[in-house]
Amino acid sequence: MKIKLAPSLLAADFGDLRGELRAVADLADYIHIDVMDGHFVPNITIGPPVVNALREGCKTPFDIHLMISEPLKYAERFHVEEEDIITFHLEAVEDPWPLIAEIRRLGARVGVALKPCTPAEALAEILPEIDLALVMTVEPGFGGQQLIRSMLGKVRRLRELVEELDAGVQIEVDGGINEENIHEVVAAGAEIIVAGTAIFGQPDPREAIAQLRRAALEPAPGGLEA
Ligand code: DX5
Numbered sequence: 384m385k386i387k388l389a390p391s392l393l394a395a396d397f398g399d400l401r402g403e404l405r406a407v408a409d410l411a412d413y414i415h416i417d418v419m420d421g422h423f424v425p426n427i428t429i430g431p432p433v434v435n436a437l438r439e440g441c442k443t444p445f446d447i448h449l450m451i452s453e454p455l456k457y458a459e460r461f462h463v464e465e466e467d468i469i470t471f472h473l474e475a476v477e478d479p480w481p482l483i484a485e486i487r488r489l490g491a492r493v494g495v496a497l498k499p500c501t502p503a504e505a506l507a508e509i510l511p512e513i514d515l516a517l518v519m520t521v522e523p524g525f526g527g528q529q530l531i532r533s534m535l536g537k538v539r540r541l542r543e544l545v546e547e548l549d550a551g552v553q554i555e556v557d558g559g560i561n562e563e564n565i566h567e568v569v570a571a572g573a574e575i576i577v578a579g580t581a582i583f584g585q586p587d588p589r590e591a592i593a594q595l596r597r598a599a600l601e602p603a604p605g606g607l608e609a
Pocket residue numbers: 391392393394415417448521522523524525526527528557558559560577578579580581
């Protein structure tokens with residue numbers, strides 16, 4: 384399976400977001416943007432005006448990860464294109480169906496994210512209607528955390544559900560992914576890999592992307608796999 388890499392701007396220099404974006408855009412499959420409201424998660428980042436400004440002139444699709452309490456209210460503020468994904472948290476909505484319809488109306492692809500405590504089965508009913516399932520491999524809110532290893536089982540379970548339903552949903556992982564563990568998350572069934580610190584926290588983000596792609600193909604020497 385060919386993996387897709389989504390560098391997360393959360394770990395980039397917020398004083399030079401456009402420069403950071405341009406530095407990696409041609410090597411990235413998606414640009415992952417974390418939108419946080421200080422309510423759904425205990426952190427605040429950027430919102431539609433900044434995301435829309437960055438979107439202009441960037442050919443790489445955006446993967447907009449909404450960690451906000453009222454995603455239905457704010458989704459339309461994002462200027463999206465056909466290949467872009469808007470991902471909301473299942474835990475943030477009482478009923479996901481109106482938001483799925485709203486994101487389709489806006490012309491984007493639909494992603495649904497699960498916090499670590501939400502089981503894969505919570506997505507069973509909506510899997511046939513969405514394009515992407517995001518397994519948070521850390522508690523959402525901050526970059527630079529360590530991957531919660533039990534989430535690998537959730538990725539495997541989700542992969543089974545996707546295959547049982549023949550749903551064609553892409554599975555994405557987000558949080559604590561690095562050169563040492565990327566092979567394991569891919570082996571568990573993840574296709575889109577978000578990485579913040581492992582890319583923008585490195586001296587050469589372009590080289591870091593190349594290293595992650597290499598590491599995804601084979602277990603890291605001295606890595607965590609038994
Ligand atoms: C965390 C965010 C992640 C974050 C990942 O809530 O959703 O996208 O940027 O950062 P790293 O890769 O540093 O764990």
